[in-house]
Amino acid sequence: MASSLNRAQVIGNLTRDPELRQTTGGQSVCSFGVATNRTWKDASGAKQEAVEYHNIVAWGKLAEICSQFLKKGRKTYVEGRLQTRDWEGQDGVRRFRTEIVADNMILLDRPGTGAGTAGDFSAAPSFSAEEPSIQEEPAANPDDEIKIEDIPF
Numbered sequence: 001m002a003s004s005l006n007r008a009q010v011i012g013n014l015t016r017d018p019e020l021r022q023t024t025g026g027q028s029v030c031s032f033g034v035a036t037n038r039t040w041k042d043a044s045g046a047k048q049e050a051v052e053y054h055n056i057v058a059w060g061k062l063a064e065i066c067s068q069f070l071k072k073g074r075k076t077y078v079e080g081r082l083q084t085r086d087w088e089g090q091d092g093v094r095r096f097r098t099e100i101v102a103d104n105m106i107l108l109d110r111p112g113t114g115a116g117t118a119g120d121f122s123a124a125p126s127f128s129a130e131e132p133s134i135q136e137e138p139a140a141n142p143d144d145e146i147k148i149e150d151i152p153f
Helices: 059-068
Strands: 010-013 019-020 028-041 047-059 076-088 093-105 125-127
Touching: 010 047, 019 059, 028 059, 047 059, 047 076, 059 093
Parallel strands: 047 093
Antiparallel strands: 010 028, 010 076, 019 028, 028 047, 076 093, 093 125
């Protein structure tokens, strides 16, 4: 049985403010760019640096969250799958664009801390394309008495 995996994870800074749009069917879609940096030493020992630019697309509730919380320069973690679209431009030339379709997004800095500041990762809000399932617990009856043996610790 042949298996395949299409997963992309990037940590970087937003290159532009997110752009939120609505499809003709009313679904939210948000696009933004993330830049990642790579440094290494060349054969002569000189430090080299390269930047990669990634196009990110989020859909639905995640798109709305991205447009609300992300701003140019903020550090973020994005996880999703790679997708390449193609179309014919007005000039008749066929064009291609590879994007990361986001499933998850985690803010890695606090608002106003600026680019390059990681902040407190343990408190970083995380957002997912999955709709959380809400399970309601029955309301406690104020007349019920709590017994010491019912406390689980």
